[in-house]
Amino acid sequence: MGTHVAVAGIGTTAYGALGRTADDLAAAALRAALDDAELAVTEIDGLLTHRVDSYEGLAAAHGLDPRWTAQLPPEGRMTGPAIQLAATAIREGLCHTVAVVYGNDGRTRGATYGAGNSGSTPAGEGYGSTPALTAPYGMTSPGAFSALMLQRHRHLYGTTDEQLGTVATTFRDHAGCNPQALRRQPLTLEDYLASRYIVEPLRILDYCQINDGGVALVLTTAERARDLPNTPVHVLGAAQRARLTGSDLPPEDFWASALTEVGNAVLHAADRDRAAVDALMTYDNFSPNVLFTLEGLGWCKPGEAGEWIADGRIGLGGELPCNTSGGQLSEGYLQGWGLIVEAVRQLRGECGPRQVPGARTIQYACAAPIVSSVLFGTEA
Numbered sequence: 001m002g003t004h005v006a007v008a009g010i011g012t013t014a015y016g017a018l019g020r021t022a023d024d025l026a027a028a029a030l031r032a033a034l035d036d037a038e039l040a041v042t043e044i045d046g047l048l049t050h051r052v053d054s055y056e057g058l059a060a061a062h063g064l065d066p067r068w069t070a071q072l073p074p075e076g077r078m079t080g081p082a083i084q085l086a087a088t089a090i091r092e093g094l095c096h097t098v099a100v101v102y103g104n105d106g107r108t109r110g111a112t113y114g115a116g117n118s119g120s121t122p123a124g125e126g127y128g129s130t131p132a133l134t135a136p137y138g139m140t141s142p143g144a145f146s147a148l149m150l151q152r153h154r155h156l157y158g159t160t161d162e163q164l165g166t167v168a169t170t171f172r173d174h175a176g177c178n179p180q181a182l183r184r185q186p187l188t189l190e191d192y193l194a195s196r197y198i199v200e201p202l203r204i205l206d207y208c209q210i211n212d213g214g215v216a217l218v219l220t221t222a223e224r225a226r227d228l229p230n231t232p233v234h235v236l237g238a239a240q241r242a243r244l245t246g247s248d249l250p251p252e253d254f255w256a257s258a259l260t261e262v263g264n265a266v267l268h269a270a271d272r273d274r275a276a277v278d279a280l281m282t283y284d285n286f287s288p289n290v291l292f293t294l295e296g297l298g299w300c301k302p303g304e305a306g307e308w309i310a311d312g313r314i315g316l317g318g319e320l321p322c323n324t325s326g327g328q329l330s331e332g333y334l335q336g337w338g339l340i341v342e343a344v345r346q347l348r349g350e351c352g353p354r355q356v357p358g359a360r361t362i363q364y365a366c367a368a369p370i371v372s373s374v375l376f377g378t379e380a
Contacts, residue, residue, distance in 0.1 A: 259296025
């Protein structure tokens with residue numbers, strides 16, 4: 001794979017209703033990541049931004065004149081590809097140290113993901129390219145898209161409310177161990193079943209947070225990372241597969257074929273098998289995505305994810321702990337970046353009561369019209 005790449009620094013802001021712009025939050029996270037890596041801004045020669053309004057303004061404010069620069073579209077599906085792109089730039093010698101910077105001011109802007117007309121959904125959050133065709137049928141938000149997928153999954157496989165509720169309650173248990181999480185109050189299955197529907201069969205507790213926050217990572221060569229203060233977290237593999245044709249409608253296979261492809265690709269790149277994965281950080285903008293991802297990655301057969309998770313498998317101490325920070329359902333919605341940071345913190349051994357003992361390999365996966373996966377590890 002050529003030059004090995006590692007995460008050398010991470011930085012986050014608080015999450016919640018912060019009253020700050022996305023660029024301001026991204027800048028604060030960048031400063032925190034540089035402090036974490038003990039690097040001066042002059043040592044950064046690559047910049048990749050996500051949901052930042054002005055990459056030029058961010059760079060100018062910090063005295064950044066990078067050799068390599070990229071700005072990605074705002075969708076959360078771009079998080080995995082962002083890591084892939086930054087790592088590729090380093091491996092190809094285009095730069096040696098990249099700051100990956102993200103900012104989200106959705107709460108301050110009044111973003112909504114579950115109701116209203118198509119204009120109420122913030123740019124870059126929806127599935128499909130022609131909302132004018134789908135909005136008259138109630139497809140006015142990504143939540144409606146996921147609800148339709150779940151309804152079909154239930155029809156085919158008998159997935160139950162109780163099985164889906166296991167996702168929300170498990171991630172809430174994890175959030176209770178995370179001081180940064182927004183939703184930390186205990187959540188029982190009875191609480192979940194009593195909560196109101198947004199788009200039936202999805203309840204409000206199946207929806208991600210609406211919040212502000214910033215995240216930044218510093219990626220560099222593994223050789224250089226060894227001289228920095230933190231345990232290097234290696235990018236062992238990264239892959240993506242678009243499913244854009246027909247993406248105005250839910251995919252018939254719940255993105256399974258693309259998930260299988262990217263999951264196998266990152267394991268092959270790292271010369272590991274699925275049994276080596278100690279934890280999974282799965283994109284949980286809506287809770288059914290967790291079931292689809294587990295099936296697509298091969299942890300269980302199609303239609304069996306609801307039953308597979310019912311005995312604690314995705315909880316702390318289980319066979320495959322998932323979203324140990326509380327995920328986007330309970331920690332905060334950061335379009336995958338909070339999950340990436342959690343993977344790094346787990347591999348550094350910094351997660352306290354939610355730490356996965358002996359974690360050495362953690363996978364990130366996102367099921368969306370651009371499916372992606374990244375494998376992180378403590379050893380290259």
